[in-house]
Amino acid sequence: MxxxxxxxxxxxxxxxxxxxxxxxxxxxxxxxxxxxxxxxxxxxxxxxxxxxxxxxxxxxxxxxxxxxxxxxxxxxxxxxxxxxxxxxxxxxxxxxxxxxxxxxxxxxxxxxxxxxxxIGTPDDDMLASLIEAHAQQRGLALGEGALTYLVPRATRSFAAIEKLVEEIDRLTLERKVPATLAIWRAALDAVEGPEQASLL
The missing domain is CATH 3.40.50.300 (P-loop containing nucleotide triphosphate hydrolases)
Known part of the structure; x- marks a missing residue:
C-alpha cells in the first residue's frame, strides 16, 4: 500500500x-x-x-x-x-x-x-518495497533480479536502504552503465562492507 x-x-x-x-x-x-x-x-x-x-x-x-x-x-x-x-x-x-x-x-x-x-524495523517485503520506491523516485532501473540479490544482504534500516539506492544510482551515472550485478555488489560493498556484499 x-x-x-x-x-x-x-x-x-x-x-x-x-x-x-x-x-x-x-x-x-x-x-x-x-x-x-x-x-x-x-x-x-x-x-x-x-x-x-x-x-x-x-x-x-x-x-x-x-x-x-x-x-x-x-x-x-x-x-x-x-x-x-x-x-x-x-x-x-x-x-x-x-x-x-x-x-x-x-x-x-x-x-x-x-x-x-x-515505526519499527522493516521486514523483507517492506524492504523490497522501499528499494523499489526509492529507485522509482530517482528514475533508476534496478535491473532484473535486483531485489532477490539486494534484500537478503541489505541492512534492515530505512536510512541504510535509502543510502544503498543512492549509491546504486551514483555508480550507474558515474560508470555510465545500467544497474546490474556488478553495480549492486559495488554499492553493497560501499554501504554495507565487502563481507555483506559477498553473502550467498
Whole structure:
C-alpha cells in the first residue's frame, strides 16, 4: 500500500510505503477520533517517514502536525498542547524513537497520556518495497533480479536502504552503465562492507 503526499504547490508526490514497520501507525493516523486527549506521538528511527506521515495526516484533514516536537522549547510545546485542547484540535507530534526526555512535569504527564505510535524495523517485503520506491523516485532501473540479490544482504534500516539506492544510482551515472550485478555488489560493498556484499 502506498499513500500519496503532495508537496507544496507541486503536482509531484512522494510515495509513503506502508508495511509491517508502520502499518499500525498508519491505521491509527486514519482514525484519530479515538485518541486519548486527541493527541498522538509518532516515533521512529531516522528516514523512517515520520515527517511524511505527519504531513499526510495534516493534508488529509486528520489534524495539526508538529514535526521534531522534541526539539521545541518545552513551555512552547506545553502551550501548543493546551491550545489544541481548548480548540478541540487533534494534534500529532513527531519525535525520536528513543532519547526524548521531558523535564517539564506538566508536559511530561500530558504527553504520557497521549497515544504512542512507533515505526519499527522493516521486514523483507517492506524492504523490497522501499528499494523499489526509492529507485522509482530517482528514475533508476534496478535491473532484473535486483531485489532477490539486494534484500537478503541489505541492512534492515530505512536510512541504510535509502543510502544503498543512492549509491546504486551514483555508480550507474558515474560508470555510465545500467544497474546490474556488478553495480549492486559495488554499492553493497560501499554501504554495507565487502563481507555483506559477498553473502550467498
Amino acid at each position: 502506498v499513500l500519496p503526499l503532495t508537496l507544496g504547490r507541486s503536482a509531484d508526490s512522494l510515495r509513503i510505503v506502508t508495511g509491517n514497520a508502520n502499518r499500525a501507525a498508519v491505521d491509527a493516523l486514519a482514525e484519530p477520533a479515538g485518541w486519548p486527549f486527541r493527541t498522538a506521538i509518532l516515533a521512529g528511527p531516522p528516514r523512517s517517514g515520520r515527517s511524511l506521515l505527519g504531513r499526510w495526516f495534516e493534508q488529509t484533514g486528520g489534524g495539526a502536525f508538529v514535526d521534531d516536537a522534541d526539539r521545541l522549547d518545552e513551555t512552547e510545546l506545553f502551550h501548543r498542547w493546551n491550545r489544541a485542547q481548548e480548540e478541540g484540535e487533534t494534534l500529532l507530534l513527531a519525535g525520536p524513537a528513543s532519547g526524548w526526555t521531558i523535564a517539564l512535569p506538566d508536559l511530561r504527564s500530558r504527553l504520557g497520556a497521549a497515544l504512542h505510535l512507533e
